[in-house]
Amino acid sequence: xxAVPPLTIAVPRGALMADTLDLLDGLGIDTAxxxxxxxxxxxxxxxxxxMRPSDVPTYVEAGAADIGIVxxxxxxxxxxxxxxxxxxxxxxxxxxxxxxxxxxxxxxEALRRLGLVRIATKYPQIAxxxxxxxxxxAEIVEVKGSVELAPLTGLVDGIVDLxxxxxxxxxxxxxxxxxxxxxxxRLIANPVAHKLKAAAIDDVLERLRAG
Amino acid sequence: xxIHPIPSGTRDVLPDEMRELRAISAAILGVFERAGYGEVAxxxxxxxxxxLRGDGAGAPPAYRLFDERGDxxxxxxxxxxxxxxxxxxRFATADPPLRLCYLGHAYRGVRPQRxxxxxxxxxxxxLLGAPAPGGTAEALTLLCDVLDAVGLEDYRVGLGDVGLYxxxxxxxxxxxxxxxxxxxxxxxxxxxGLEREVAALGLDAEAAQLLARTPQLRGGPxxxxxxxxxxxxxxxxxxxxxxxLEPRVARRVIFDLGLTGNLGYYTGAVFGVYxxxxxxxxxxxxxxxxxxxxxxxPLPAVGWGLTVxxxxxxxxxxxxx
Numbered sequence: 001x002x003a004v005p006p007l008t009i010a011v012p013r014g015a016l017m018a019d020t021l022d023l024l025d026g027l028g029i030d031t032a033x034x035x036x037x038x039x040x041x042x043x044x045x046x047x048x049x050x051m052r053p054s055d056v057p058t059y060v061e062a063g064a065a066d067i068g069i070v071x072x073x074x075x076x077x078x079x080x081x082x083x084x085x086x087x088x089x090x091x092x093x094x095x096x097x098x099x100x101x102x103x104x105x106x107x108x109e110a111l112r113r114l115g116l117v118r119i120a121t122k123y124p125q126i127a128x129x130x131x132x133x134x135x136x137x138a139e140i141v142e143v144k145g146s147v148e149l150a151p152l153t154g155l156v157d158g159i160v161d162l163x164x165x166x167x168x169x170x171x172x173x174x175x176x177x178x179x180x181x182x183x184x185x186r187l188i189a190n191p192v193a194h195k196l197k198a199a200a201i202d203d204v205l206e207r208l209r210a211g
Numbered sequence: 212x213x214i215h216p217i218p219s220g221t222r223d224v225l226p227d228e229m230r231e232l233r234a235i236s237a238a239i240l241g242v243f244e245r246a247g248y249g250e251v252a253x254x255x256x257x258x259x260x261x262x263l264r265g266d267g268a269g270a271p272p273a274y275r276l277f278d279e280r281g282d283x284x285x286x287x288x289x290x291x292x293x294x295x296x297x298x299x300x301r302f303a304t305a306d307p308p309l310r311l312c313y314l315g316h317a318y319r320g321v322r323p324q325r326x327x328x329x330x331x332x333x334x335x336x337x338l339l340g341a342p343a344p345g346g347t348a349e350a351l352t353l354l355c356d357v358l359d360a361v362g363l364e365d366y367r368v369g370l371g372d373v374g375l376y377x378x379x380x381x382x383x384x385x386x387x388x389x390x391x392x393x394x395x396x397x398x399x400x401x402x403x404g405l406e407r408e409v410a411a412l413g414l415d416a417e418a419a420q421l422l423a424r425t426p427q428l429r430g431g432p433x434x435x436x437x438x439x440x441x442x443x444x445x446x447x448x449x450x451x452x453x454x455x456l457e458p459r460v461a462r463r464v465i466f467d468l469g470l471t472g473n474l475g476y477y478t479g480a481v482f483g484v485y486x487x488x489x490x491x492x493x494x495x496x497x498x499x500x501x502x503x504x505x506x507x508x509p510l511p512a513v514g515w516g517l518t519v520x521x522x523x524x525x526x527x528x529x530x531x532x
Binding site (some may be wrong): 062064079082083084085086087088094095098112149186187190191192193194196198199 | 324367369399400401402403404406407421427429430465467483485486489490491492
């Protein structure tokens with residue numbers, strides 16, 4: 001049986017990237033090249049691959065990366081993935097909220113008079129589960145871009161979206177009506193790598209717990 | 212060119228691939244034959260009632276149809292339940308142990324856009340009437356013989372026990388609601404959630420450590436140490452299996468205290484088969500000492516299945532390194 005190669009780590013570009021690279025620095029992984037080159041995607045020497053956050057579970061599930069860092073929001077949106085979730089890293093704290101335009105809540109009137117509420121979101125599974133769990137009928141409209149636009153134009157009555165500070169919501173005249181779940185960055189692992197590279201993964205875990 | 216699509220998750224096999232799949236299958240069947248395992252075939256269609264009798268919690272059948280009388284038929288989702296039915300009916304009085312093997316397609320539902328197969332070729336064995344630890348050791352040995360014959364070099368076999376974590380929970384008298392949440396987190400591979408649930412129980416540090424960290428242990432026989440009570444018995448059972456393995460088999464084993472087996476019928480030792488070139492298991496198996504009893508012939512049993520297409524991918528992956 002051949003020697004076990006070091007770990008390949010999937011790092012999300014975007015909001016979690018800076019904290020994630022700091023975390024990897026703390027593990028003794030040289031992230032200087034990753035920080036200085038935002039076009040390159042694969043950093044073989046450091047064992048880092050960078051990608052859009054929602055792709056992290058895809059790469060880790062298939063074993064193209066051994067471990068990865070991703071927001072709980074992404075994991076909740078794809079709960080059926082064959083992944084191990086090893087650690088709550090604590091940073092990147094955001095809240096998944098239900099929001100609508102300020103003033104009298106248009107969602108309440110829609111539910112009362114029309115029997116269902118229209119909701120725009122980038123997280124259709126989380127939104128669907130939230131409305132099912134609370135016994136309300138909802139029509140979920142999946143949008144790819146700025147969700148805040150949807151209730152302002154009359155496309156929908158409310159939105160389900162992730163917010164860190166609430167600034168973007170407030171700037172668009174939206175208020176939080178319900179908090180659905182708090183999301184932080186998570187360390188995930190491919191189940192096969194978790195067995196075959198146990199020592200390397202446990203080493204990372206122990207140092208993260210201690211740090 | 213006219214497009215005549217086939218359902219997603221299914222595919223045609225052309226001669227180059229088929230030649231290689233046949234070579235793998237022939238190597239596997241040769242090992243089965245030499246080990247004294249008799250090959251059986253069962254219908255691709257079974258009555259839904261039969262399948263549900265065998266396995267309420269396991270791999271659910273995804274495809275159903277009605278026959279001309281209105282009975283519900285399912286495409287089999289694994290081979291173990293049909294063979295348990297076969298053994299209890301066709302070998303109702305045969306002296307155990309029974310050594311049976313198979314090579315056949317099974318069918319499962321897929322999630323869209325994930326490259327999962329609806330139809331896959333499984334090769335495996337069922338050893339009926341051979342209790343632990345001897346029967347388990349025989350099954351593991353044959354598993355390694357098969358993987359060697361196929362030509363894989365770097366495979367490993369995860370070995371756990373489905374009874375281990377429930378025994379730990381019993382030992383600490385965890386309340387029922389928390390127990391359900393903990394087991395759900397474990398089956399989902401959500402160790403962060405598991406630690407959070409354990410922390411919420413407010414146990415003393417030692418018990419909390421035991422519940423949160425034990426299922427994350429995997430490695431050599433030393434991971435079995437420090438388990439008491441019924442969990443200790445489960446660990447002792449795994450040690451007993453390990454003690455019966457030849458060194459060439461034992462060196463392939465990774466003890467994995469978090470391995471739960473995804474199928475509902477497992478009762479004891481469970482296996483997972485891994486290769487470093489593939490991100491998903493090549494197959495798995497375990498003990499199912501209660502399953503044959505549900506069909507009227509109670510016998511302790513153990514078996515495993517490998518997905519031939521995955522063996523093929525892993526073999527190509529190892530060759531390319």
